[in-house]
Amino acid sequence: MGWSKERLEEVARTRLGGAKLIVVANREPYIHRYATDGAVEWIRPAGGLTTALDPVMQACGGVWVAHGSGDADRAVTDPSGRVGVPPDDPNYVLRRVWLTPEQEDGYYYGAANGMLWPLCHQVFARPAFDPGHWDAYRRVNQTFADAVLEEAQGGPALVFIQDYHFALLPRLLKAARPDLVTAQFWHIPWPGPEKFLVCPWARDILDGLLGNDLMGFHTQHDCNHFLECVDRALECRIDRERFAVQRGGQATTVKPFPISVDPALADEYLGDDWAARAGAIRRRHGLGDRPLIVGVDRVDYTKGIPERLRAVDRVLHRHPELRGGFHFVQVGAPSRSSIPAYRDLTAEVNGLAARINREHGTAGWQPVVFLNAHHGPEDIFALYRDAAGCVVSSLHDGMNLVAKEFVTARADDRGVLVLSTFTGAARELTDAVLANPFDVDELADGLHAALTMPAAEQERRMRRMRAQVDDHNIYRWAGMLLSEVGKRVPDSPPPPAEKSEGEREPNKNLRAYGDEEAIARETYVTAMQLAGA
Numbered sequence: 001m002g003w004s005k006e007r008l009e010e011v012a013r014t015r016l017g018g019a020k021l022i023v024v025a026n027r028e029p030y031i032h033r034y035a036t037d038g039a040v041e042w043i044r045p046a047g048g049l050t051t052a053l054d055p056v057m058q059a060c061g062g063v064w065v066a067h068g069s070g071d072a073d074r075a076v077t078d079p080s081g082r083v084g085v086p087p088d089d090p091n092y093v094l095r096r097v098w099l100t101p102e103q104e105d106g107y108y109y110g111a112a113n114g115m116l117w118p119l120c121h122q123v124f125a126r127p128a129f130d131p132g133h134w135d136a137y138r139r140v141n142q143t144f145a146d147a148v149l150e151e152a153q154g155g156p157a158l159v160f161i162q163d164y165h166f167a168l169l170p171r172l173l174k175a176a177r178p179d180l181v182t183a184q185f186w187h188i189p190w191p192g193p194e195k196f197l198v199c200p201w202a203r204d205i206l207d208g209l210l211g212n213d214l215m216g217f218h219t220q221h222d223c224n225h226f227l228e229c230v231d232r233a234l235e236c237r238i239d240r241e242r243f244a245v246q247r248g249g250q251a252t253t254v255k256p257f258p259i260s261v262d263p264a265l266a267d268e269y270l271g272d273d274w275a276a277r278a279g280a281i282r283r284r285h286g287l288g289d290r291p292l293i294v295g296v297d298r299v300d301y302t303k304g305i306p307e308r309l310r311a312v313d314r315v316l317h318r319h320p321e322l323r324g325g326f327h328f329v330q331v332g333a334p335s336r337s338s339i340p341a342y343r344d345l346t347a348e349v350n351g352l353a354a355r356i357n358r359e360h361g362t363a364g365w366q367p368v369v370f371l372n373a374h375h376g377p378e379d380i381f382a383l384y385r386d387a388a389g390c391v392v393s394s395l396h397d398g399m400n401l402v403a404k405e406f407v408t409a410r411a412d413d414r415g416v417l418v419l420s421t422f423t424g425a426a427r428e429l430t431d432a433v434l435a436n437p438f439d440v441d442e443l444a445d446g447l448h449a450a451l452t453m454p455a456a457e458q459e460r461r462m463r464r465m466r467a468q469v470d471d472h473n474i475y476r477w478a479g480m481l482l483s484e485v486g487k488r489v490p491d492s493p494p495p496p497a498e499k500s501e502g503e504r505e506p507n508k509n510l511r512a513y514g515d516e517e518a519i520a521r522e523t524y525v526t527a528m529q530l531a532g533a
């Protein structure tokens with residue numbers, strides 16, 4: 001049986017019993033801001049995490065605790081920072097946590113994105129180890145712990161923590177409420193011990209994370225790196241057969257769960273008028289009816305944006321027949337721009353785009369179009385659908401959901417995905433044109449393939465990639481995680497299911513044992529796939 005929203009709903013209801021689901025992620029799924037006319041509007045932020053988790057919350061219900069980062073966020077919340085979302089049809093609660101600019105500076109820009117982000121990505125960017133940032137990080141983790149404890153209201157809860165912003169949170173929660181069940185998913189890669197253990201607070205981070213009942217990563221490789229770090233840095237017992245760590249009377253299971261997207265969202269975002277939206281973008285930027293290669297990223301130095309621009313330059317030198325024959329459109333959402341490395345990158349991309357356009361462009365044709373602004377998913381999906389190809393050239397990426405989104409947008413079975421071998425997605429989307437982004441010639445060959453691949457070959461590859469994402473979707477990811485950690489949720493009667501008239505009363509104390517065997521089988525198959533068997 002495939003995974004759907006309905007199946008996840010059922011698994012959540014039976015696995016959670018009466019326990020409340022509390023998700024913690026730094027980034028909120030909906031940001032309220034003031035439009036130029038002073039009205040309050042809301043947007044969805046850029047970045048794969050929120051896009052992936054929002055449908056899960058819509059299926060499971062509960063509370064999402066996040067930093068309230070929009071300038072109009074306070075205008076729509078109740079006194080304790082709560083607001084129902086999605087804003088147009090609320091079905092779960094967003095609890096906003098307020099941070100001062102100094103806290104944001106030390107915790108978010110400093111420790112999370114100036115230290116842990118470069119520490120975990122193999123991109124040769126030097127992490128900054130600043131005791132002041134670390135202090136802010138510790139304090140903000142405590143602030144989030146307080147908010148979670150308030151939301152749990154002393155009752156049973158499963159706290160599902162996201163990412164590298166909250167390495168200390170699980171331990172803080174367990175110290176206050178040992179009965180809470182906590183799982184954490186690390187959305188970025190985990191480095192090997194040689195790299196990770198240079199961090200002055202490596203032991204605190206590892207100990208904090210081992211407060212979790214379950215620690216999830218995208219790949220077995222990341223799990224192995226994590227276990228090696230734990231093994232070298234801490235007093236503990238590692239059960240390598242069961243992938244579990246025993247420390248101070250607590251067991252943490254460490255397993256891979258490759259994240260994905262909701263394939264149904266593509267139809268929703270595309271709607272009936274995607275072609276009109278794509279047409280408007282084409283007119284606005286003078287793209288005519290030429291084939292497009294698109295890139296969609298936050299402007300982040302892990303994404304390999306300069307590398308793909310150099311590959312565009314190389315392709316134009318090596319294949320002069322392609323001059324005037326296509327556009328490369330880079331949607332680059334501004335990101336973390338208080339950090340110098342991010343500002344420098346934006347300047348570099350602007351400079352490279354201008355240089356390439358000067359060198360190769362003509363009066364009526366500019367090869368590179370850099371759209372350095374936030375774009376809503378409706379426009380992004382219209383571009384995916386309209387493009388000849390999409391390029392994802394990350395230098396290192398835990399998964400990369402742009403690759404999977406592009407595939408879900410192509411119900412026409414056309415379009416070529418050029419994908420970096422250094423993404424988690426490359427392990428699943430093996431029918432993409434795979435390329436090493438550090439190798440400009442290989443990436444240029446990938447772009448050339450995207451512009452020249454025969455339709456039959458595109459269809460053959462796209463069909464297989466679509467089948468993979470359809471099957472390994474976000475509901476499966478969440479369902480497998482919930483099934484694993486749900487074993488630790490104390491038995492409590494599930495809340496009554498909402499049922500339509502005449503429907504049979506479910507047995508409230510029955511867990512979804514029918515699913516048990518199927519899930520165990522899938523876990524085994526995933527483990528074998530990830531082990532390369």
Ligand code: G6P
Pocket residue numbers: 026027046047048049050163164187188298335336
């Ligand atoms: C990555 C991280 C997420 C983050 C996203 C966007 O995907 O794993 O935790 O939300 O980037 O970055 P931002 O800093 O804007 O939240």
